[in-house]
Structures are given as C-alpha cells and as structure tokens.
Amino acid sequence: MDASPTALRDRPPRGASPRWLPRSFYARAALILIVPVVTIQLAVAVMFLQRHYEDVTVQMTSNMAREIALAREHPDLADALDIDLGAPPAASRIRFWDLSARAMREQLREDFPDLVAVDTVSVRKRVALGFEDGTGMRFDRHNVSAANPHQLLVLMVATAILMTAVSFLFMRGQIRPIRRLARAAEAFGRGQHADYRPTGATEVRAAGTAFLDMRARIERHIEQRTLLLSGVSHDLRTPLTRMKLELSMMDVPQSAELAGDVEAMERIIDTFLEFARESAxxxxxxxxxxxxxxxxxxxxxxxxxxxxxxxxxxxxxxxxxxxxxxxxxxxxxxxxxxxxxxxxxxxxxxxxxxxxxxxxxxxxxxxxxxxxxxxxxxxxxxxxxxxxxxxxxxxxxxxxxxxxxxxxxxxxxxxxxxxxxxxx
Incomplete structure (x- = not known):
C-alpha cells in the first residue's frame, strides 16, 4: 500500500542521524563550520587567560611582595613605594570570577604567612591587605596584575563573528543550486516541467545533469507510450466500426453476442486511450x-x-x-x-x-x-x-x-x- 508523501517524509530511514542533529544540509554545514571555530577560540582563550592571569599575575605579585616587605620594615618608605598604610580590611573579599585576584592572594599568602585578609572589592582598582599584627596597607591593582585583556577578547569574538558570517554567505551560495535541483525534481514528480539549469560545484552540476538526462528519458518514454497506445487504439477503431456495421445488417442468432464482443473491444480501446492520455x-x-x-x-x-x-x-x-x-x-x-x-x-x-x-x-x-x-x-x-x-x-x-x-x-x-x- 502506497504511503502518503507526508508519511514518507516523516518516516526515519535506517541509520538515521540522532534527533539532536539539525535536519537540513545548510544547518549541518553551519554546525560543522561553527563547532571547530568555537572550539579553537575557546582553547586559545583558555590558554591565553591561564598564561595572562596566572603566570603574569604571579610574577608581578612576587615583585610587589618585596616592596610590601620593605614597607613593613620601613614604614617611612611606603609613600615612595606608592603604598598607603592604614587600617586593615574587615574581611577578605574577592569576586568569584576574578581569576587574577585569586592567583595574587595565593602568592601573597605564600610570601606572607601572617596575611589574614585580601580585599579587592571595597575600593575599585585598589588592593587592601590585613596582617595578624593589625597593620594594613593599600596599593594600586595594576601593580600585581596585568591589565584585563578585554581588547584582545573583543577582537577575537568580533573576528569569529565576521568570519562566520562570511562563511554563512558562502555556504548559502553553495547550497542554493542544491535547493534549485530539489525544487525541479519535486516539480517533475508532480507532472510539472520546471526550468532548470545545472549550476554550482562540480558534484552539484553532475547531479543536475544526471537529473536532466533522467527527466528527458522519462519524458521520451511517456511520449512513446502515448503514441503507441493512441496509434494502436486509433487504428483498431476502423475495423471495429466496419464490424459493427456488418453485424447490424446480419440477421442471425449469433450477431447479438458478436455485437457485445465488439462493444467490449471498444470499451477496451477507450480505456487504452484514457490511460495514454493521462493529464497531458x-x-x-x-x-x-x-x-x-x-x-x-x-x-x-x-x-x-x-x-x-x-x-x-x-x-x-x-x-x-x-x-x-x-x-x-x-x-x-x-x-x-x-x-x-x-x-x-x-x-x-x-x-x-x-x-x-x-x-x-x-x-x-x-x-x-x-x-x-x-x-x-x-x-x-x-x-x-x-x-x-x-x-x-x-x-x-x-x-x-x-x-x-x-x-x-x-x-x-x-x-x-x-x-x-x-x-x-
């Protein structure tokens, strides 16, 4: 029993792709393009951020630790070192996404075991430290961590978006001939003759040329079948008409049965013509x-x-x-x-x-x-x-x-x- 086109279209073929994959070729090609680009961008960003926030911050914090130690031994040198002495912060405060502050705190704790508080939130772009002896000091954040790489990250994201947009436009141009071929094949399946010319990549042009050859062969076959059935049926009408005329003039018992056979043959011929004519x-x-x-x-x-x-x-x-x-x-x-x-x-x-x-x-x-x-x-x-x-x-x-x-x-x-x- 024939299935409807909707059922055939919705029926999953054997070896079908997982349901989470996109179904269109355009979406799958975009996925194939985007996933590697995003993966590479993430890998580069993670490696860069790790190098930037951890290694560079640790090195700068180690240098700053020597100045902090000097300011603790000689408070009169604090102003020269751009360090403000004062009350210690009430508690440690570091935002959870501030990776450089975390690396700085670990390095300072390693250099100063008596460090009890590190505050990078209370005053913007300032670091406040508190020690067990009750002393505290503040200094600029840029002394212990490199500037945030916002410009590089923005440049990476902007470049990725631009290249992805260019790739999408290119893919759209490559997929357009495939869609034209699909529309031409669908129209031919419905008995319509859509204007189609093979374009696109070599493989797509080869498929389009094969489709045109197939369409031409099918049309020739239909035309030959129509001519054959029409010709045979037309040629049989003349002797059948002559037989009907002769039977009408016969006055024998068998003439009625013969006339019925001739009418059956006429119905068969009409059926042949109807089958050959289709919807031409x-x-x-x-x-x-x-x-x-x-x-x-x-x-x-x-x-x-x-x-x-x-x-x-x-x-x-x-x-x-x-x-x-x-x-x-x-x-x-x-x-x-x-x-x-x-x-x-x-x-x-x-x-x-x-x-x-x-x-x-x-x-x-x-x-x-x-x-x-x-x-x-x-x-x-x-x-x-x-x-x-x-x-x-x-x-x-x-x-x-x-x-x-x-x-x-x-x-x-x-x-x-x-x-x-x-x-x-």
Missing part, C-alpha cells in the same frame, strides 16, 4: 471539490445513487484528471458493490478523497498488484466486460501527478476503500 492536456486550476466529485459520480453511475459527504473545499488540482480518477473508482465500486460512498476530508497538509463500497473487496496482500497496469486479480474471469486492469493504475498516476498517492484499505461498509491523497 490538463492544467492546474483552483476548483470547488464537492461539485467536481458529484459530477464524477454522476458520470460513472448516472442511474444509481451515490452517497457524497464532506465539507466544501477549494483546491489547486488538475480538474479533468481528478474527475476521471474519481469516476474510475466509483465505476469500480459500483461494479462490485451495491452501496457506494464518496467522502471528502481535509487535514493539515493533505486532502483525502475516499471511495468506498460494500462489495467483496481486495485481499490486503493484493493491494500493490491491483494498482499495477494491466493487472486483473481474477485471471479466470473472461474479458467480455472490457476490463483490462487499468482503472486503479490511472487513478494512481493522477494522484502522483498531484504529488500524492493512492491508498487502498478496508472500508467500514465491508468492501474496498480507495483514497486519493493529494497535498494541499
């Missing part, structure tokens, strides 16, 4: 679906009632193709069942036209075979009715021309349920 002359238009379904049901079974349910909807479709597809389904349902129901449903991303009957239905394992061209499930049945097994195949081709699918299932009426699913 049909153009998309926005139409009201419910009146179209009613016309299709009346065309297929003019003398029998058909239930029609569903809301009033407008859709952008191939009107003649949809009318022919629904008529085929209604005709099949009326052939094998007494009750026929046509329903219209609308979802978030698709429109579903369902035709159901109360007949014997089709075994589930024969759904795919029933939709193949020239496939008849009852091989022993004679073909006097003109059945060549093209009805469901025509319906599936019409559904695919809309970018949708034909689904078969079991109806609650007891027979077959055929659904034409087309995207909105």
């Amino acid at each position: 002359t049909d153009e998309r238009a926005r139409v009201a679906l419910k009146p179209l379904l009613r016309d299709a049901a009346e065309m297929a079974m003019p003398n029998r009632p058909v239930e029609l349910t569903g809301p009033e909807l407008d859709a952008d479709i191939y009107p003649e193709g949809m009318r022919r597809a629904v008529a085929n389904l209604v005709k099949n349902a009326g052939r094998y069942g007494d009750r026929v129901r046509v329903s219209l449903q609308s979802g978030a991303g698709a429109i579903v036209v369902a035709v159901e009957d109360d007949g014997p239905g089709i075994p589930e394992n024969a759904y795919e075979a029933a939709m193949r061209p020239f496939s008849r499930l009852d091989d022993a049945r004679s073909n006097t009715a003109g059945n060549v097994g093209l009805g469901l195949s025509i319906v599936r081709d019409v559904a695919r021309a809309h970018g949708g699918a034909l689904r078969l299932g079991r109806s609650d009426l007891g027979g077959l349920k055929a659904e034409i699913v087309v995207p909105r």
Whole structure:
C-alpha cells in the first residue's frame, strides 16, 4: 500500500542521524563550520587567560611582595613605594570570577604567612591587605596584575563573528543550486516541467545533469507510450466500426453476442486511450471539490445513487484528471458493490478523497498488484466486460501527478476503500 508523501517524509530511514542533529544540509554545514571555530577560540582563550592571569599575575605579585616587605620594615618608605598604610580590611573579599585576584592572594599568602585578609572589592582598582599584627596597607591593582585583556577578547569574538558570517554567505551560495535541483525534481514528480539549469560545484552540476538526462528519458518514454497506445487504439477503431456495421445488417442468432464482443473491444480501446492520455492536456486550476466529485459520480453511475459527504473545499488540482480518477473508482465500486460512498476530508497538509463500497473487496496482500497496469486479480474471469486492469493504475498516476498517492484499505461498509491523497 502506497504511503502518503507526508508519511514518507516523516518516516526515519535506517541509520538515521540522532534527533539532536539539525535536519537540513545548510544547518549541518553551519554546525560543522561553527563547532571547530568555537572550539579553537575557546582553547586559545583558555590558554591565553591561564598564561595572562596566572603566570603574569604571579610574577608581578612576587615583585610587589618585596616592596610590601620593605614597607613593613620601613614604614617611612611606603609613600615612595606608592603604598598607603592604614587600617586593615574587615574581611577578605574577592569576586568569584576574578581569576587574577585569586592567583595574587595565593602568592601573597605564600610570601606572607601572617596575611589574614585580601580585599579587592571595597575600593575599585585598589588592593587592601590585613596582617595578624593589625597593620594594613593599600596599593594600586595594576601593580600585581596585568591589565584585563578585554581588547584582545573583543577582537577575537568580533573576528569569529565576521568570519562566520562570511562563511554563512558562502555556504548559502553553495547550497542554493542544491535547493534549485530539489525544487525541479519535486516539480517533475508532480507532472510539472520546471526550468532548470545545472549550476554550482562540480558534484552539484553532475547531479543536475544526471537529473536532466533522467527527466528527458522519462519524458521520451511517456511520449512513446502515448503514441503507441493512441496509434494502436486509433487504428483498431476502423475495423471495429466496419464490424459493427456488418453485424447490424446480419440477421442471425449469433450477431447479438458478436455485437457485445465488439462493444467490449471498444470499451477496451477507450480505456487504452484514457490511460495514454493521462493529464497531458490538463492544467492546474483552483476548483470547488464537492461539485467536481458529484459530477464524477454522476458520470460513472448516472442511474444509481451515490452517497457524497464532506465539507466544501477549494483546491489547486488538475480538474479533468481528478474527475476521471474519481469516476474510475466509483465505476469500480459500483461494479462490485451495491452501496457506494464518496467522502471528502481535509487535514493539515493533505486532502483525502475516499471511495468506498460494500462489495467483496481486495485481499490486503493484493493491494500493490491491483494498482499495477494491466493487472486483473481474477485471471479466470473472461474479458467480455472490457476490463483490462487499468482503472486503479490511472487513478494512481493522477494522484502522483498531484504529488500524492493512492491508498487502498478496508472500508467500514465491508468492501474496498480507495483514497486519493493529494497535498494541499
């Protein structure tokens, strides 16, 4: 049983990537680019900050420790050393993100075991020390730690942002041809001929050229099939017309049976022409679906009632193709069942036209075979009715021309349920 395009798109393939990874190629390429850049930036920043805040601060603090020791031994030299003597701080105060202050405190404690308090918060850009003997002193912060590397960090971040933006623009230009190829392939799958010219990198151009070759081969195949079926069917009409004329002038008991066989052959030819014609002359238009379904049901079974349910909807479709597809389904349902129901449903991303009957239905394992061209499930049945097994195949081709699918299932009426699913 065919799945709808939405189900096929949402179904995770084997070996799919983890759910936390982005799904688009553009996002994945950006992730591949950004992660190494950010990692390198962080590694450089950590190494630089460790060197700057720890090694340089420890060296400068060691130099300052000698001046502090000199000022403690000779207080009269404190002014010359730019050290202010006074009351000690009440307690140690260091901000938790101040790495250089932490390194400075550890080095000062190593040099002065009697150090009891280090305060870098009370007075901005000043360090206050307190010792066990009750003395205290203050000096400029820049004497024990290098200037904060804000300029270098800002430069690193600004450079990273600039290069990432340039890379994004470059990637966007590289991904644009892939998106154009995807749109052209999607349009061709819906029966439309989108203008496409291969561009981009060598690999993308190769894929685009292969797509154009494939599209040309498929179009030639469809054209040849159409010409073949149309030609054969047209050539058979002349002898059939002559046979009908001769049978009408015959007055023998067998003439009625022969006339029935000729009519069956005409129906087979009409079916061939319908299959060959598909939607070649049909153009998309926005139409009201419910009146179209009613016309299709009346065309297929003019003398029998058909239930029609569903809301009033407008859709952008191939009107003649949809009318022919629904008529085929209604005709099949009326052939094998007494009750026929046509329903219209609308979802978030698709429109579903369902035709159901109360007949014997089709075994589930024969759904795919029933939709193949020239496939008849009852091989022993004679073909006097003109059945060549093209009805469901025509319906599936019409559904695919809309970018949708034909689904078969079991109806609650007891027979077959055929659904034409087309995207909105």
